Amino acid sequence: MHYEPNLKSFCFKPEQSMIVKRKIKMRRYMKRILKIILTILLVVNISNAQDQRRFPMGNFNVNGKISGKLIDEQSGKPIEYGNIVLYRFRDSSMVTGTISNSQGNFVLDNVNVGRYFIKISFIGFETKVIDSVLVTPRNAEVDLGVIKLSPAVVKLGDVVVQGEKELIINNLDKKVINVEKDLTNVGGSALDVMQNIPSVTVDADGNVALRGSTNIRLLIDGKPTNMEGVSTYDILSQIPASQIEQVELITNPSVRYDPEGTAGIINLVLKKRKEAGINGILTLNAGTGDKYNTSLNLNYKLDGVNVYAGYDGRINRFNSSGTNDRISTASSLSQILNQTTSGLNKMNSHNFTLGADYNLNDFNSFSTSLKYRNSSFDNVSSNKDLTYDQNNDLITQMVRSNTGDRSFNSLNFAFGYKKTFEEKGREFTADFLYSNFKMNRLEDAEQWNTIYLPASSYVHSLRRLSGEGKNNMYIAQTNYIHPFKSGIRLETGFQATIRDVSTYSDYYNYDFANQIFVDNLSLKNYFEYDEQIYAAYGIFSHSLFGIKYQFGLRGEQVYTKSNLPLDNQSFKKNYTSLYPSVHISYEFFPMNEIQLSYSRRVDRPNNRQLNPVVDYSDSLNVFAGNPYLDPQYTNSYEINLNNALGFVFLNTSLFYRTTNGVITSISELRNGVLYTTFANVAKSENYGVEFIWTQPIAKWWRLVANFSYFKTKVDGQGIVNVNQEATSWMTRIMSSFTFWDKTQLQVVFNYNSPTITMGGGMFGGGFGGGGGRYGGSTVIGQGKMYEMYGLDLALRKDFMNDKLSVTLRLSDVFNTRKFGGEVTGSSFTSKFNRRMDSRILFLGVTYKFNNYKEKRERLNPDEIDQEMF
Structure with a gap:
């Protein structure tokens, strides 16, 4: 049987037997403490029976989920790789975090029951704070919906710089x-x-x-x-x-x-x-x-x-010119070649797309x-x-x-x-x-x-x-x-x-x-x-x-x-x-x-x-x-x-x-x-x-x-x-x-x-x-x-x-x-x-x-939303 090796070890190692006895004694104390805690929680739960948000016993470790979508308030485009950080409301300690995907969507998994606040940030945009997010057994999956981020306004002395879309974005993989x-x-x-x-x-x-x-x-x-x-x-x-x-x-x-x-x-x-x-x-x-x-x-x-x-x-026309000098270093074939060239190049190109x-x-x-x-x-x-x-x-x-x-x-x-x-x-x-x-x-x-x-x-x-x-x-x-x-x-x-x-x-x-x-x-x-x-x-x-x-x-x-x-x-x-x-x-x-x-x-x-x-x-x-x-x-x-x-x-x-x-x-x-x-x-x-x-x-200068x-x-x-x-x-x-x-x-x-x-x-x-x-x-x-x-x-x-x-x-x-x-x-x-x-x-x-806006679609076949996590 699966416990027989342990019994044998106890017989030949008395010190392990003593350790087990202490563990059994400790478990008895823990059971008493747990009964007291459960009794207190039961009393609290009964006193709040009229509250529609009461927490039934046994559901405190619910694996909750918080989700949402980030978009640019001005353009309406999804924001990829936005930072979402979850904090405990009572002590402001950080719990977990994630980033938004190419569609702006994000999910925070394995969130325990409790009250939190969320900070959302992305370079070039104002940081947004969602003050109170409550995860309960009855509301374990919280959907924050569409979250709009505004371009950042930076104060440098008396100068105000309006944030805008970055020229270069450094993502996880590219x-x-x-x-x-x-x-x-x-x-x-x-x-x-x-x-x-x-x-x-x-x-x-x-x-x-x-x-x-x-x-x-x-x-x-x-x-x-x-x-x-x-x-x-x-x-x-x-x-x-x-x-x-x-x-x-x-x-x-x-x-x-x-x-x-x-x-x-x-x-x-x-x-x-x-x-x-x-x-x-x-x-x-x-x-x-x-x-x-x-x-x-x-x-x-x-x-x-x-x-x-x-x-x-x-339609493109351009001129080109060039020179080349080649010297032979072989003693029997020492020669110098001078080349010059000039040219006129013309290009016509037509591309059609339907999708x-x-x-x-x-x-x-x-x-x-x-x-x-x-x-x-x-x-x-x-x-x-x-x-x-x-x-x-x-x-x-x-x-x-x-x-x-x-x-x-x-x-x-x-x-x-x-x-x-x-x-x-x-x-x-x-x-x-x-x-x-x-x-x-x-x-x-x-x-x-x-x-x-x-x-x-x-x-x-x-x-x-x-x-x-x-x-x-x-x-x-x-x-x-x-x-x-x-x-x-x-x-x-x-x-x-x-x-x-x-x-x-x-x-x-x-x-x-x-x-x-x-x-x-x-x-x-x-x-x-x-x-x-x-x-x-x-x-x-x-x-x-x-x-x-x-x-x-x-x-x-x-x-x-x-x-x-x-x-x-x-x-x-x-x-x-x-x-x-x-x-x-x-x-x-x-x-x-x-x-x-x-x-x-x-x-x-x-x-x-x-x-x-x-x-x-x-x-x-x-x-x-x-x-x-x-x-x-x-x-x-x-x-x-x-x-x-x-x-x-x-x-x-x-x-x-x-x-x-x-x-x-x-x-x-x-x-x-x-x-x-x-x-x-x-x-x-x-x-x-x-x-x-x-x-x-400065307001008028970006580098x-x-x-x-x-x-x-x-x-x-x-x-x-x-x-x-x-x-x-x-x-x-x-x-x-x-x-x-x-x-x-x-x-x-x-x-x-x-x-x-x-x-x-x-x-x-x-x-x-x-x-x-x-x-x-x-x-x-x-x-x-x-x-x-x-x-x-x-x-x-x-x-x-x-x-x-x-x-x-x-x-x-x-x-x-x-x-x-x-x-x-x-x-x-x-x-x-x-x-x-x-x-x-x-x-x-x-x-x-007609309010034209650019938006990426899913690519195929070599690039299908290359996310790292």
Whole structure:
């Protein structure tokens, strides 16, 4: 029997027998005391028999619940991550606390019977106190309803500062940047927005880096872009800044997210409406040098149905120029190459959106959306290459004229289902996404090549590239969240991603005698890539002694296959990976918190890096991929400190990342030609610190400043000139001034220090429009980028009760923004500089009708309300 071991121990250990006797005696005393207490309580209860709020015996330990919803009193929007703290009424001691979710809802669980008061706070808003909250056995669940918070009014001496929506919000798992608060984005694109985001840099080719690393995962409304083979510049330049509501930086995501992107995730949240009735917003922007964009968003909501539609279009013209000097250091091949280029680039983009949400009842809802995007990029450029020997005598002169036309078409369909339950926080979601992307290229390169040494000769050639790319992607995901009364929350989900990518490039040489293009079979480049990823994940969340913690584990099985149709070759790679994550937070004072997190991330090689077919489109820069590349894995650690000192908010982040098998571009100069490929040859370490400071200086002056310092170490594992170690830093200071009613001036200065690169862009490339904003192949491996800085100004005036806004913006006031860098190899050194239109004057007009307000909806499939607890 279960008590026999205890009896045996008592027989052989008399001291334990004595202890048990004392315990029995103590229990008798406790029973007597309990009888007295119960008798007193019974008398009190009888004397208050007429009171409708009397407490029946045996129910003092009822697990009560207090709930409510926080909204902005002015805009009516939910307030996410508001602080709710529960205090005992009799002694003001703190009992528990929580934060509001993305819908503004909050729940305080496991509240005992008693009388309390609640303090509710959020930065930029007045603290609200609810004086008396009574939890009784008959009223164990208290619903406080909708609680409105008013913008804070700060007194600084004789100055009054009116609180407003923060530009930067530091949440538990991400930084949220409210793009609409930054006037220097007016008239620009998503690429301009990226240049104004803390911790983010943009290089000469539009490659976006987060904390110094370009290995990021770019999402739009929580969904992958599915534009394989298209440069980041081409993707971001198509999206008007006026369509972006927020940018989310998620540097250590939980396992619910796809682990792709070793530096983290950048999610662009587009504007959405869910206000009752018909409402909308119209935006018109024009800039010097033929730069125009417009957007129109409409929304209709009635009862449980919400329908929305949108259009945005961009017309952009800009000039570019650049130089490149490459010196061969090999004694037998000492040569100097001077390259210059200039070009005119044109872009037209049209995007259409149609969607609907339907609430079947209080517990079941459906959502669907359809998005179509059509874009075209035209490029005309001229290049001049001069090659000199070691005696500075001209060897060759090559003049090249490039014309390129590229068109993109994409279609995205999403469907989502959400089921909630009577138990708050419990929900099930299922999402499906289909994305189809097509790209067509037609590019001509005419070249005049004059050879002076050792013998004079002249060659005139014309080459044409006709290319096509396709990408189909299917994503299905389910997610289930189950909260327990003990405070434990379990979450589990499944995700399947299937992608098939194909690229076909045909090259033609022009026959001047017969005046026809002849197919060049030796340069044909056909490549097909299939990828299947099946993932399952689980997340455990709880809190203990005020410490909130979350543990997650994601397992993935990946199947990949590369095909070379012309050579009848295929390459397969299958692998299984585990991705753990840990998030811990502790709030030692209200709005003063420390957060610790860890995640394992991956960067899988793309089809361009895997394609082994040699690209000879530029005779001086030859490129080939490597089909045997492995994914590179990163372990990411981070500490965040959020401090609210009065109305000054300081966020401090410290991070450390280590990556093995870094996919590195390797370049080698042979006989005056630069050959480039990829290999898993390096190890890297990245660590640094970031500060974000927000402070109202006066009624008419508000300051937001951020500073980031990064350290990068690259070990080339024996590959010459890949070993590098460098520091870089960046700062951005934004001052907002209000001189009179509803008129605001913003002054923004940013500076990026020199930094080393492991995959940015090198000047060159044969066919115009081949990628990036300058065209041609863009590969940089063993190099660094030079410093870059600039100043922007913006002035906005609101009219008609804030329905009409007029903004004037001047970018790069002193025309100082230019891109430059250098690349070094075992036998060469290359330095380049580039410029494009940067000093531009924009005029923007925005009109809101029928009480238009922006409100986020649930995203799918990759982002489904990522809450930590």
